[in-house]
Amino acid sequence: MTSRKTVLVLGGSSDIGRAAARAFAKAGYDVGLAGRDAAALEPDAVDLHARYNVEASTWTFDVLDTASFDGFVAGLPVLPDVVVSIIGLLGVQQNAESDLAHATTIMRSNYEGPSLILGLFAEKFLARGHGTIVGVSSVAGDRGRASNYVYGSAKAGFSAFLSGLRARASRGGVHVVTVKPGFVRTKMTEGMKLIGPLTVDAPVVSDAILNAVEKKTDVVYVSGKWRLVMLIIKTLPEAVFKKLKF
Amino acid sequence: MTLVSGWGRFPVVDSEVLRPRSFEAVGAAVADVSGSVARGNGRAYGDAAIGAVRTIAMTGFDRVRSFDPATGRIRLEAGVLLSDLIDTFGPRGFLPFVVPGTRFVSVGGAIAADVHGKNHHGEGGFGRYVDSILLRTGQGETIEVSREQNSDAFFATVGGMGLTGIILEATMRLRPVETGWIRERVISASDLDAAMRALEASDSATYSVAWIDCVARGRDLGRSLIYLGEHASADELAEGADRFPIGKNPGLAVPLDLPSMTLNRYTIRAFNELYYRMGARRAGGDHVVSLYPYFFPLDSLSDWNRIYGRRGFLQHQCVIPEQGARAVLGDILDRVSKRGDASFLAVLKKLGHGDGLLSFPLPGYTLALDFPVKGDILNFLDEIDRLVVAAGGRLYLAKDARQSRATFEAGYPALPRFKAIRKSLDPAGNIRSKLSQRLFDEV
Numbered sequence A: 001m002t003s004r005k006t007v008l009v010l011g012g013s014s015d016i017g018r019a020a021a022r023a024f025a026k027a028g029y030d031v032g033l034a035g036r037d038a039a040a041l042e043p044d045a046v047d048l049h050a051r052y053n054v055e056a057s058t059w060t061f062d063v064l065d066t067a068s069f070d071g072f073v074a075g076l077p078v079l080p081d082v083v084v085s086i087i088g089l090l091g092v093q094q095n096a097e098s099d100l101a102h103a104t105t106i107m108r109s110n111y112e113g114p115s116l117i118l119g120l121f122a123e124k125f126l127a128r129g130h131g132t133i134v135g136v137s138s139v140a141g142d143r144g145r146a147s148n149y150v151y152g153s154a155k156a157g158f159s160a161f162l163s164g165l166r167a168r169a170s171r172g173g174v175h176v177v178t179v180k181p182g183f184v185r186t187k188m189t190e191g192m193k194l195i196g197p198l199t200v201d202a203p204v205v206s207d208a209i210l211n212a213v214e215k216k217t218d219v220v221y222v223s224g225k226w227r228l229v230m231l232i233i234k235t236l237p238e239a240v241f242k243k244l245k246f
Numbered sequence B: 001m002t003l004v005s006g007w008g009r010f011p012v013v014d015s016e017v018l019r020p021r022s023f024e025a026v027g028a029a030v031a032d033v034s035g036s037v038a039r040g041n042g043r044a045y046g047d048a049a050i051g052a053v054r055t056i057a058m059t060g061f062d063r064v065r066s067f068d069p070a071t072g073r074i075r076l077e078a079g080v081l082l083s084d085l086i087d088t089f090g091p092r093g094f095l096p097f098v099v100p101g102t103r104f105v106s107v108g109g110a111i112a113a114d115v116h117g118k119n120h121h122g123e124g125g126f127g128r129y130v131d132s133i134l135l136r137t138g139q140g141e142t143i144e145v146s147r148e149q150n151s152d153a154f155f156a157t158v159g160g161m162g163l164t165g166i167i168l169e170a171t172m173r174l175r176p177v178e179t180g181w182i183r184e185r186v187i188s189a190s191d192l193d194a195a196m197r198a199l200e201a202s203d204s205a206t207y208s209v210a211w212i213d214c215v216a217r218g219r220d221l222g223r224s225l226i227y228l229g230e231h232a233s234a235d236e237l238a239e240g241a242d243r244f245p246i247g248k249n250p251g252l253a254v255p256l257d258l259p260s261m262t263l264n265r266y267t268i269r270a271f272n273e274l275y276y277r278m279g280a281r282r283a284g285g286d287h288v289v290s291l292y293p294y295f296f297p298l299d300s301l302s303d304w305n306r307i308y309g310r311r312g313f314l315q316h317q318c319v320i321p322e323q324g325a326r327a328v329l330g331d332i333l334d335r336v337s338k339r340g341d342a343s344f345l346a347v348l349k350k351l352g353h354g355d356g357l358l359s360f361p362l363p364g365y366t367l368a369l370d371f372p373v374k375g376d377i378l379n380f381l382d383e384i385d386r387l388v389v390a391a392g393g394r395l396y397l398a399k400d401a402r403q404s405r406a407t408f409e410a411g412y413p414a415l416p417r418f419k420a421i422r423k424s425l426d427p428a429g430n431i432r433s434k435l436s437q438r439l440f441d442e443v
Helices: A015-026 A038-052 A066-074 A100-128 A149-172 A202-215 A224-235 B023-031 B082-092 B107-112 B151-157 B192-201 B265-282 B291-295 B304-308 B325-339 B377-390 B405-411 B415-425 B434-439
Strands: A006-010 A030-035 A056-060 A082-085 A131-136 A174-180 A183-185 A199-201 A219-221 B002-005 B012-018 B036-039 B054-057 B064-068 B073-077 B094-096 B130-136 B142-146 B166-176 B181-189 B207-213 B224-231 B286-290 B313-321 B345-351 B364-372
Touching (some): A038 A056, A082 A100, A100 A149, A100 A174, A202 A219, B023 B166, B036 B107, B073 B082, B082 B107, B181 B192, B181 B291, B364 B377
Parallel strands (some): A006 A030, A082 A131, A174 A219
Antiparallel strands (some): B002 B012, B073 B166, B094 B166, B130 B142, B207 B224, B345 B364
């Protein structure tokens, strides 16, 4: 056993998850990578050990299988110092409008699952008296848009959950970070038209996450430009907003 | 299809870009179409990393597979960038043995171009420190190639411009270093003779390179600043300095394509005058500098290729065998300075033997020049090529976008052997780039 700090990354196979794992490992954390297919995470665990000489482990975790959450948390050999949820599913808005199963999967992947698992960790952290919880939400949750409101509304729910959890947990020494990345060049956004100056690469997000954990920031817009963009979008009157195309 | 170009932004051509997420997917991408080539970080200047039909983007494969901190031996995926290697393993006391003028190249690309650095005269090229390569051939096999195993394929792959297959992984040796700092000495040379004498006299220096003012004319022709370098030991660092400097990501960016008139003989001349004088003032004693500005002076300005405007630029990098190099280099520089529109700074350095069948280096002098794409530049470069060929020289494929088949064939006598090995690895010809189509695929 080492006396190093530990981080658990939920959604470890995503581009942001891999980048986050590297950022924490570089800062000296031992890393747990959790995803649906633990075997597929093995090469990333090997990479973290080879690069940064930290311990890295892999865990099976399915965000839709909420019944498994208690067992998953109980099965961890150590309660991590930091848990980061990078889980999300963009889905296809047009399909979600008529396909209830698809809409349900988007809602559960972005709101129900991440909220429940982070809530569970929060209880354990509060009992212990310290810990940091990071939820990667989205600027899409700041206001529902015609083009992606199924995803956006789930992210809005997640952001609200994190905000409430933060208010409660901070009194018990537990810190909660909400991260709103904006456009990121990843597998999830491949092939989409992204606005260049508003788009960042995954390592920019992971550096922002690590920085927020270390500086105890509450809400992080990864690119400062997004804070302004969303401020404008949030304050548009509904009568104007509903006529806009985006 | 997507419009794709190299770092020089010329030519711009159509190719389907695929980003496979597993080696199986790489295999499938190569198998189902004829005309694919791998692309790393897109720093090859011309058409080397653009598939004839399909381009396989490899930067997602960036995992380290194993590292031995006792020996510096490392196994990694081909998409790892040298910048990543330096930032990750530098603080642990290891650097790549060979780095080119930018750190933003992938390991796979560095092997495929057998890139050279400022130490080629003494320590050889990138491929010399590669022990083995995992290669996905056009035929669909995944094979390990090394000096002992499939050695023909190994020496065709080092410097083979990605044309023997897709480089998936490599095992290589890193250089143990005490610090991330370089002890630098600047020598000013008032003309070409002095520059060549200075490089000749610096054969025992680990690193050496000359920046030539290629608009200087007359008796100033070839005036240069020669930068020598050695790895600094820990006790040479200033009090309180970190053993390993932080590599900043490029902060300054060129925000847009500059109008092509920004670069003209007057602005270039003024810049070079200033650069030469400032350098000459630093000449003489040793001083310790971070490895980043020493090895990668241009990396601090991201997107610097946009300086040349929308139409892009051509880099002409030749190597001339040592015998008779002085006369040919003088002739080339004279023609370039009379044109007056070449790059601010040209690079001159000595090279040693290359390792791969198509590796660029040969013992002699290499000169690299940038030219904006405009006017009669293609004809002018053909003229320069004739001088290079007559002197027994060749052009660097990683920089090339326009040489003729005849120039290429004259410069690379091992081509028939390379072609035979390639044929045995890929009888159907699945691996083809725009460069191979241009220079040697029988169509």
